[in-house]
Amino acid sequence: MWTVPKPRYRPGSCTEGEIAVNIGGVRVILFGDVLNRYPESRLAELLTCSSQNYEAILSLCDDFDPCRKEFYFDRDPDAFKCIIDVYYFDEIHIKNGICPICFIKEMEFWKIDQGVLDECCKSYLSEKEEELKEISSKVKVILEDLEVERCVTRSQKCQRFLWRLMEKPSSSLAARAIAIASFLSILVSAVVMCVGTIPELQVADADGKLVEHPTLDAIETACMMWFTAEYVLRLASSPNKLHFALSIMNVIDFMAIMPFYVVLTLTYLGTASMMELANVQQAIQALRIMRIARIFKLARHSAGLQTLTYALKRSLKELGLLLMYMGVGIFVFSALAYTMEQSHPETLFRSIPQSFWWAIITMTTVGYGDIYPKTTLGKCNAAVSFLCGVIAIALPIHPIINNFVIFYNKQKVLEIAAKREVEMMEIKSSPKMERRKSKDQASATL
Missing domain, CATH: 3.30.710.10 (Potassium Channel Kv1.1; Chain A)
Known part of the structure; x- marks a missing residue:
């Protein structure tokens, strides 16, 4: 009824x-x-x-x-x-x-x-419209990979072939090999950066300062040459170079490559007096630290990391609540700890801002032990603070995990829907292709 x-x-x-x-x-x-x-x-x-x-x-x-x-x-x-x-x-x-x-x-x-x-119903409708847009965009990408007739000139065909080779690992065996080589280069570069800081593996230069081993430096240079060639080829073959340059992942790629050449320029092209400046040396050290940005290049080769990033974007509200809970707790318990510990002659709580560090490591259950309460009331306050910290952290975890699972399953469903849509388009277009072939054959016989 x-x-x-x-x-x-x-x-x-x-x-x-x-x-x-x-x-x-x-x-x-x-x-x-x-x-x-x-x-x-x-x-x-x-x-x-x-x-x-x-x-x-x-x-x-x-x-x-x-x-x-x-x-x-x-x-x-x-x-x-x-x-x-x-x-x-x-x-x-x-x-x-x-x-x-x-x-x-x-x-x-x-x-x-x-x-x-x-x-x-409006929110439900807008969600479905977003899903349709995502499906249409995925269908468009699949169709662009399947379409070759649009590339009429030789340069367009070469650009299309190079783009698929560098950006579509599933398009061919060579593209998959390039993706694996890029992935391994990122791992090798990260390992070399970490191993190069071990004092036992460093060598002394002419001034007696410890620098990276020449072998590790050569491996680092080879990896950077690969990253540079990869970035240049992807940029050259990109159909929309402005969109390519402004993409988040490509900006990360550029930031991972740029410090190497800046350091190289300051080291080999700068004058001796210029290199002795403390500011220049600090800039070189800062640029070397920026090499850690290349680890984010893994996100371009990992669908799981991309899904995690999108899920965190969808969970900004829950993350904001977590930060708000922790901020309120840190302020309250640090102020209480400072007040309760003032009666002890050997107190470690010199000020409320200094107590913030104790509240952070206590509520997150880290507990370094560099600052700790010595009075009975202070210990009770510490016990309540880390119990509240556990509760504050645990409350938003389930919605964040739920958002990740929902988004991950949704992406898999959208990919399947896009592939089915392409298959349906091929099925619908196949009779038309057969009619065209029959017409061409009939006209040829006439």
């Missing part, structure tokens, strides 16, 4: 001021005074339309029975049950099992404005 109390299901003709509609085999009689609440809707127009004007009636419905004065619509009756809610409740809810995109088309057919949708 429908939730709306006023539509009546009964045979026979309708009385004055009523309208009989047949929605996909379901006959309903609606009251005219209710339909006139939305005079611009299709049902209200049918109410005011004369039964003698047959052409005008057929422009509003699919068929009309003048004997029974019944209007027939070849539409979904389940969707219509939601549509008529607007006449009685001034709002519409999309029921479960109805596609929101198809329901919007139903609303457009019945000439109902989308503003009457309830807020929960």
Whole structure:
């Protein structure tokens, strides 16, 4: 049964001021005074339309029975049950099992404005629209990989081949080998950067200072040459170079490459007096530290890291709540600890800002032990602080994990949907291709 109390299901003709509609085999009689609440809707127009004007009636419905004065619509009756809610409740809810995109088309057919949708349904609709956009973008990428006819000139074909070779590991065996080589280069470069800081593996230069071993320096240089060649080839083959340069991952790639050449320039092209400046030496050390940015290049080769990044973006609200809980707790417990520990002659809490460090390591259950309470009240305050810290950290963890799982499963579903959409497009286009071939063969025989 429908939730709306006023539509009546009964045979026979309708009385004055009523309208009989047949929605996909379901006959309903609606009251005219209710339909006139939305005079611009299709049902209200049918109410005011004369039964003698047959052409005008057929422009509003699919068929009309003048004997029974019944209007027939070849539409979904389940969707219509939601549509008529607007006449009685001034709002519409999309029921479960109805596609929101198809329901919007139903609303457009019945000439109902989308503003009457309830807020929960609007958010659900916007989510589905975002999913469709993601599917269409994935379909576009797949189609771009499959299309070769658009590359008419030799330079375009070479650019397309190079782009797929550098950006699409699944396109060929060579592209997969390049992706694996890039992944291994990132790992080797990170390991060399860490191993190069071991004093036993360092050598002394002419001034007696310890520097990286020449072998490790050579491996580092080889990795940077690979990163540079990879970045240049990707930039040269990119169809949209501005979008490529401003992409987050490509900015990280550039930031991982740039320090190497800046240090090389300052070291080998700078004058001796210039290199003795403390500021220049500090700049070189800072640029060497920036080499850690290359570890983020792994995200370009790992779908899991990309999914984690997107999931954290979706969990900004939960992360904000976590930081707010921790901030309030740090301020409260550090102030209490400072106050309670003032009575002890050997107190380690010299000020409230200094107590912030104790509150941070206590609430996060790290507990270095460099600062600790010595009074009984201070120890009780510490016990309460790390219990509250555990609770504050544990509360937002489940929503963050849930967002990650939902987003990860959603991406897998969207990828499958995009592949199926491409397969359906190929199936639909195959008869046309066969007709074209038959026409070409017929014209050739003639």
